[in-house]
Amino acid sequence: MKRYSDKVQKIVYGGDYNPEQWPEDIWKEDMRLFKEAGIDIVTLNVFSWAAIQPSEDEYDFARLDKIMNLVRENDLKVCLATSTGAHPAWMAKRHPDILRVDFEGRKRKFGARHNSCPNSPTYQKYSVRLAKKLAQRYKDYENIVVWHISNEYGGECYCENCEQAFRRWLKEKYKTLEELNRVWNTSFWGHTFYDWDEIVLPNALSEHFEYDRSTFQGITLDYRRFNSDSILNCYRMEYEAVKEITPEIPVTTNLMGFYPALDYQKWGRYMDVISWDNYPEVDATPAKIAMQHDLMRGVGGGKPFLLMEQTPGVTNWHDYCALKRPGVMRLLSYQAVAHGADSVMFFQMRRSIGACEKYHSAVIDHVGNGDTRVFRETAKLGKELQRLGDFVLGAVTEAKAAIYFDWDNWWALTCTAGPTVDLDYKAQILDYYQALHTQNIPVDLVGAEDDLSKYKLLIAPLLYMTKTGYDEKIRKFVREGGIFVTTFFSGIVDEHDLVITGGYPGKLRDILGIWAEEIDALPEDKENCFDYNGSRYPARLLCDLIHSEGARALGTYQKDFYAGMPAVTVNEFGKGKAYYVATRSDAAFYRLFLQDVCEECSITPLLGDVEGVEVTVRENENGRFLFLLNHNDAFAEVYIEETCSDLLTDETFFEGTRIKMEPKGVKILKISR
Ligand code: GLA
Ligand code: ZN
Secondary structure (H helix, E strand, O other), X not given: OOOHXXXXXXXXXXXXXXXXXXXXXXXXXXXXXXXHOOOOEEEEOOOOHHHHOOEOOXXXXXXXXXXHHHHHHOOOEEEEEOOOOOOOHHHHHHOHHHEOEOOOOOEOOOOOOOOEOOOOHHHHHXXXXXXXXXXXXXXXXXXXXXXXXXXXXXXXXXXXXXXHHHHHHHHHHHXXXXXXXXXXXXXXXXXXXXXXXXXXXXXXXXXXXXXXXXXXXXXXXXXXXXXXXXXXXXXXXXXXXXXXXXXXXXXXXXXXOOOOOOOHHHHHHHOOOOEEEOOOOOOOOHHHHHHHHHHHHHHOOOOOEEEEEXXXXXXXXXXXXXXXXXXXXXXXXXXHHHOOEEEEEEOOOEOOOOHHHOOOOOOEOOOOOOOOHHHHHHHHHHHHHHHHOOOOOOOEOOOOEEEEOOHHHHHHHHOOOOOOOOOOHHHHHHHHHHHHHOOOOOEEEEXXXXXXXXXXXXXXXXXXXXXXXXXXXHXXXXXXXXXXXXXXOOOOEOOOOOEOOOOEOHHHHHHHOEEEEEEEEOOOOOOEEEEEOOEEEEEEEEEXXXXXXXXXXXXXXXXXXXXXXXXXXXXXXOOEEEEEEOEEOOHHHHHHHHHHHHHHOOOOOOXXXXXXXXXXXXXXXXXXXXXXXXXOXXXXXXXXXXXEEEOOOOOEEOOOEEEEEOOOOEEEEEEOO
């Protein structure tokens, strides 16, 4: 199979194109406008299942043939979708097993999209058949550069078929009921199972009193794993179907960043290239957006990914559809590239006239021509990307710092039932990510399976769940000289959400050299504080009451009955060190703390930091590229230490000068060697 970047010569530019929603005379005008805007790729056929398969054994590709030929004649590359993100109405009527049952236990009727039960025999049969037919029909279209399986897989199903599949999945995993009863701790509340058929899905009809509130976390955890696997199985079946016929074409499906229902770290193993849809809230900080890009890059093992969708202007499903200000679409496009994207793509090319996305931006607006601000900005970026060519294609980021993020841990933390309702794993990750991000320190988001040997620093905020073997991985990492940072409420449970007895933080206790005896939860309006490096910082959310077992206290609580107990500790372990931050603090603390930690492990920032200017790095055989992104509404000046040239303007800057950056401006600096 070719790598995605072998199939293209530049950062491809385009997006979802739905000509099937338009009369054919519009298509020609679309082609003209695409050319004008420097568009060179279209994602086709995302929601055409009903059009292609009007009944059980009838398939009609006439319209898609026309579209495929039209775009080929116009030198457009194609990201070809399999259309299985929404099933036809006739199919739902005829084969109700394709309809999902929701969390409340209600059987859904036909409607909306992303609506098929993953364990429905009908869905499995017809989705795979369609994928296969598409591959057979279009296999000789050289301009197909990537397959787009389904669309934004997600959601859950609680139907009878899923229930039976869940039992099979459990049997496969645990082999015996004895083991199942053990890992689910069913002796609590008299839940002992004597027959696999007694097991039901955990939802509002059984174990749940709210979506994230379960009486048996172990059951809920397994259901979430099972559901993610079930949907992954659908993806994999279609993957195999197209791969058999077009082994050369890379396959993807569009992911959604921190999307809770699917364990993307597992999914990533089955994707040739990662792609994702970036729809940040209007007030999202640059760090928050960057963190999602880095997560997606990490899911793909650090390889470049595709920005499959973003809006050129407004996102209609946000509460307030604020316009992307002039320059922001360009800035966010380059931000994606700066973090590893090899494409810049939109949803969508022409704004639809009916149903729920008619107020979602598109490259071509309802006015129907190129005379709009959004189109002009799109066309300008199109020209710029043509000029940039293949320079940064395939380039990777070599980070020395890693942040651990894990879906199982996320699921377990969302339904812990204590010690606080304010627990938010993502927010804790962001605390640490942001502190590195503002200091221009590249970071990878890694999962439990990822290799740690290339990192000097591993930060694992809220490492509540220590999966079997992961403590050993950390132990080895630190012993060999790595620096490890973790926080309050860590090392508490194993992968079944069963508490590891013998003192918190469980298996991490020797590495950290501490014992956490109790955990105090603080409501939003209460805080403690601690001293660190001569300054005082707030202690919020949770405060672990810890005793040193060899670790040195770097900060101590200042209030309440645990005043004087350690709040931040460090433990020498092998050739490395392990830090414990026993509470949640503020941005000023994280920044200073991580600055100290990075110094300790000789991780240096890419450039001196300038407020609001993001800096990242990518490298390939063409060189080393620094991306400078000015998120400010004002000019900014950045001091550079090495001579470099801006790939976007060809300007050369000599070492030791200050580069002036326009508001929302971007520079891609190639470092001269
Ligand atoms: C998602 C979908 C698209 C479209 C956009 C609108 O990303 O994949 O089909 O609905 O949202 O923002
Ligand atoms: Zn189902």
